[in-house]
Amino acid sequence: MRYLPLTSDDRQAMLAKIGVRHIDDLFRDVPKSDLNPEIDLPRRQSEMSVERHLSRLAGKNTAAGSVPFFVGTGAYKHHVPSTVDHMIQRGEFLTAYTPYQPEIAQGTLQYLFEFQTQVAQLTGMDVANASMYDGSTATAEAVMMARRVTRKKRAVLAGSVHAHYRAVVETTTQFTDDDIVVQAPVPADPQVELQAAIDAIDDKTSCVVFQNPGVCGSVLDLAPLAEAAHAHKALLIVVVTEVMSLGLIKSPGEMGADIVVGEGQSIGNGLNFGGPYLGLFATNQKYVRQMPGRLCGETTDSDGNRGFVLTLSTREQHIRREKATSNICTNSGLCSLAFTVHMSLLGEKGLRQLARVNHKRACDLRDAMSAIEGVEVLNSAFFNEITIRVPGSATAIVDQLAESGVLAGVPMERLYPGEGMDDLLIMAATETVTEEDIADLSSKLTEALS
């Protein structure tokens, strides 16, 4: 077996050194009747043979890059420069462990420090952690953090929050006495969504969670929400599922957010059918000790040289056990490296340009959709995503367009089944979308509706 270096002679010599005759002598603590069960699985295969098998499975899927592609809703198709993948595949990054031995992990630690700084700058917050599993789990962690900070247990999830995110918050808190208030999305009028969130805040509220751009793509000024939350000593948690938007839209920090969580996949990371992704978590300095997840901090070594270490670990499970701020251990290290490499390539100049291109494509898409008879565009302010109303079932249209080689978007019904939104379709347009793609979509959609 190509990954196993021991030879039969090695094994014999080693067993002799140990002082046993047979390998199963080392497994003598396993109940005899349960040792070496029959395992009905195929035997070992060559690299070529595994490659053939998996390539066949991959070939049954329609890759995003092979068709006009408008699917978004929390995961976005962006162009990732080749440099990113080459850097993250360097074995020193790829095959390193969590940097618990800082003297031989300064590579990981320095990029984490850079990552934390970039996330703090982008979100407009003081500090960020070294990443979490993804945007949805980061959101659940933020709700729990708000409870620790405010010592209140009522959380309001606005209608703008992605259905999966709200489901993760509900699942995660189902066995606690948290009181989660879930509001319905109002795709046609995001101001109503905002007002509903403002109205729901009371003195018992620990936090209000609002996604911006919302799940249907709309962008809002959240300053009134921040004001309302703070008036009741509640925290404003802003969710950003399209981090690219921070290159064009005012940051959540500028709008008054207390915690910003997000999905960082758009920068540096591929679609990967939903994972691994990159949870972002940022907040203000005064809440640092209530944050979940790993933190990297600056220090010096015994020669006085600047270096970095994991810090404030007294919040974490391996020290605090059942009193930890979170049970989280693993983060998304390599995905945060991809983010930091891509972000370093872009710089804010590149990010701003890219964000503008995204918005331009979405405006083009809006114009094209508005021109189709029977189609109504619901958004007035948006970043790179819009929601349209079609006559009939959006799911049926998406399936029909998929047959003709266009992936048109996400039917609201996929995320909100049975909530009366079957005629709504969420569509994203990033820099990867061309004029031809939009023309192709338009003609096939027109055809499907006629």
Added chain:
Amino acid sequence: MSMNSQGRPTMPAASNDTGEMTPVFESFSGHQGLRLAEPLIFELGTTQTTGVDIDEAGDFEMSIGGLERTGEIGCPGLAEPDTVRHFTRLSRRNYGIDMGVFPLGSCTMKHNPRLNEKMARLPGFGDLHPLQPLSTVQGALELMNELSHWITTLTGMPAVALSPKAGAHGELCGVMAIRAALEARGDAREVVLCPESAHGTNPATAAFCGYKVKSIPAKENGRVDIDALKAALDDTVAAVMITNPNTCGLFETEVKDISAAIHKAGAFFYCDGANFNAIMGKARPGDLGVDAMHLNLHKTFSTPHGGGGPGSGPVVLSDALKDFAPMPYVVSGKDGFNLVEYGDEKSLGRLTAYHGQMGMYVRALSYMLSHGSDGLRQASEDAVLNANYVLASLQDIMSASFEGPCMHEALFDDRFLKDTGVTTLDFAKAMIDEGYHPMTMYFPLVVHGAMLVEPTETESKYNMDQFIRSMRGLAEAARAGEVARFEGAPYFAPWKRLDETQAARQPVLRYTVAEAAE
């Protein structure tokens, strides 16, 4: 002055008070040959620089409700050559499995096959959106189904929930399934029992699910004290969380009596599967009475640790728990594969957006297919063999905590360092000077100054012998009173020991311009 093989003088050097040889001058650049200094991006880049060419959007009327971001963001950029150099330089300050033995107990730092990386990057997997129509992702769902088959067959369990994002997330899934099952039968219970030797995630997870955590002591031989366990088991206990093989590197010999006792009390047996690498194809948790167990695909099934993640923590579930599995899950029907994303009333809910760590599923299946049933069993046997070889080769000079045989990791404690002035931490740092990543230290908590060595199956006998030679040398040096070798270690790493107290006292968690001005 010493001479090198070409007859030229080597660098002038002076001996400092620890006897360490150090150069007498510093370079003008701050570099030291191949040890290249590297500032932060924020000290290198400018806000006018970008390493990506992007088409101009041109003038157009924006529709962002007047919410344009103005003012500097504070994220400088680098041109591509400088970006490549920056991260290449950083990478060279890291130790990875690719560089040498990484005997970090409980973490299973085995070789990461590059085939798996290639497979995960096939456009049909890597460039797939989680919300595409299911008709366009049938191959992805088939892969998830096939992975599930491998996992359930290897563990002898009826079902697996793939979506948890990492080990601790898997624990959360398992304990939630247990609580959901208990609530479904109207049985409110309050307590979860964890052995003293448990991973910190176990009690943290139980507390997260609203349970009180009670600790169960270990016996002299490093196993759970089954009498103490039985005494603690009553109708308030929801679950017992046990790692098997346990964190002392030992198989719980009485595991079947333990599971019988747990079930008799109406409780569930959660097994922490972090150490599954010892028993692939050798024993099935399903035969041992386990109700729920997570697997760390990033340990046992070779998906890269990546400097701390991403992980993946699928959870196998018994018949009693499988109906409570989280959504989404894959089902196969006559029209192909379907994904159940909503509407399962019994399910504990949703633990993550989308469908979990697809990139890790591909890598793990690639690993499993490569090994096959025979190769996986061989891998576990070799892992256990390597660990026992370490134990047998070091137990005369270091203090083994328990009598062997061990499973895939060997536990030592600091008794052999008594009165030497050398601590476990010092010993670990001295291993860095030997060119190794230190073993896990001070864990598990049940022995003093623990040193947990897990070599994994992907180390050759040559590597093991070299490693053993270093460990013996260090143990002898400590006993011979060579304290300086340890106290100041590491000497040969790019950084000397870092001040963690200073970092925690006044946390500096980001770069700020003010700092640059100092």
